[in-house]
Amino acid sequence: MSVQIWTYLFIFLSFGLYILIALWSKAGSTHDFYVAGGGIHPLTNGMATAADWMSAASFISMAGLISFLGRDGAYYLMGWTGGYVLLALLLAPYLRKFGKFTVPAFIGDRYYSQSARLTAVFCAIVISFVYVCGQMQGAGIVFSRFLEVDITTGVVIGMAIVFFYAVLGGMKGITYTQVAQYCVLIFAYMVPAIFLSLMMTGNPIPQLGFGSELTPEYGGGYLLDRLDGLSRELGFGTYTEGQKSTQDVFFITAALMFGTAGLPHVIIRFFTVPTVRDARKSAGYALVFIAILYTTAPALAAFSKTNLLDTVNNAQYSTMPSWFSTWERTGLITFNDKNGDGRIQYVGNAEVNELTVNRDIMVLANPEIAQLPNWVAALVAAGALAAALSTASGLLLVISTSISHDLIKRCLRPHTSEKEELNFARIAIFIAVLIAGYFGINPPGFVAEVVAFAFGLAAASFFPAIVLGIFYSRMNKHGAVAGMVAGFTFTAAYIIYFKFINPTMSNPEHWWFGISPEGIGTLGTLLNLAVALVVCRFTAEPPFEVQEIVRNIRLPGEHV
């Protein structure tokens, strides 16, 4: 069977499964719709959180990014997993004890002010929208490459599926679909990785394989030594050594960690478990499920980079295998024979280099490069879609709850009945799906850039405000709002300046302290903290009831 037929089969089966789950888990109340009734088992929630968290970017792009960054790629790995330690130790149990539906609800109640609530609603919606557009676009790309339908049709199919289970089931539907999606995506990610590892090193565990010796067909010797040698020879710099400045790697890692811990769609998952203890456990399970993919990604990166360099380095263009021309047609590989010798020069020096390789193909083309069976390639397509749709649904729920609960119910129309609120939530999700779909079809050229934006903003706005709200009972609304506004504005201004207004200036010479826009969220976080603490010193302490809330969330159990 051809890859295409396999792909149709897998996508049909997986989508059928998602629809069945949606029909089975209909939400009857806002409590169901927002937090799945609060009765999700921590293991189930951990799996759902993992799918919620691992987006199209983690699945499709991350291994490729690492293969081009070498050791520095670790900032994605550490940043996107280390954030869970912060989440588990500093946020999840306390927010679960607080027991509301959304992040803006916590900010609004803890800081006893509508302006704090509205600031949080604004941040949550901006962050989630930026993200969801990327997911829709990812879904579109997979459809168009593997099924050869056009991107519009692909996005519309994706939208219809997400719409169906998110509108019908809310958090309840989303949770159980995410569990299914996790299984699909992790299986799809691991199969090619295990195949590659076996083929190249004879070790079935990719995490160990990339530290092992190559099989004789691949020339023997440790894989990483070989990769280092090849990269050095071609002028790319040693793979296992850092290329970026230490302080930049440090700041980017920190920004991604704080951002991870401050992302509303991840935080709300912890409202769905029954107890505080379950919230802690579920953070642990979530990280285990995430770590399976995140420890495989660097192995995959090393395997595919070695494979790629081995295949193309100084090879005759006319003798390239068929995958080369397939991906050349999609524009993800481009070859420009500058010196006209008919051979491929793939080197670090930009003037001599003749080949450009898009990072995304490292995962998408792996099955073909390694000549794996057709069903593996189709599986990767289904996995990438699962990753994109699961994250999209979590984000859409944040947008919908921010609007129906925090904006309409808590600010504009306090007398809204539960039934009306549920309707508003469904309408909000519907509109959000349409807008996200529109941006998926007509992606603004800057989707990739704005991801840094989302993390930076989450790090500089939510993370400090929530942590201070829990750990510093003296923190008042003046301090929190001033801190959020300062952190948000500073981070946004720095990113907008270097990414959009003056991109030519975006280099270490002009960056403050050598910190790239991706890492500036860390400074934003520190600024937020500093401003909040100073302003708080000079303003009245929060009312007694609020300090009482803080005392209450610090103790697990109901009988405080």
Next chain:
Amino acid sequence: MSDRNARSYWKANIRIVLILLCIWFFISFVCGILLADFLDNFRVGGFKLGFWMAQQGSIYGFVILIFVYIRLMDKLDHQYKLDQNETADKPHAALSTNVDTEVSQ
């Protein structure tokens, strides 16, 4: 729970969190970034140690940290009898302030 008990529970909690966060910082920022070049002088199989910490070890460390946290907190909750009658509280009920704490104020 009395106010004094609540305070000492919180203190113990903070201690656990601080210690674990120090380890968190050490395995990621110190071993994976600041000392990575130095650790690269040592090898484990085909891995240079600094590279391995950055791309593998730190992640395993994070997982272990969270499970240690879960264990320590379970023990602490048990010690302060906070793990009893912890029921699936309705989200709406959480805000209700507690009489016990107010009396001891």
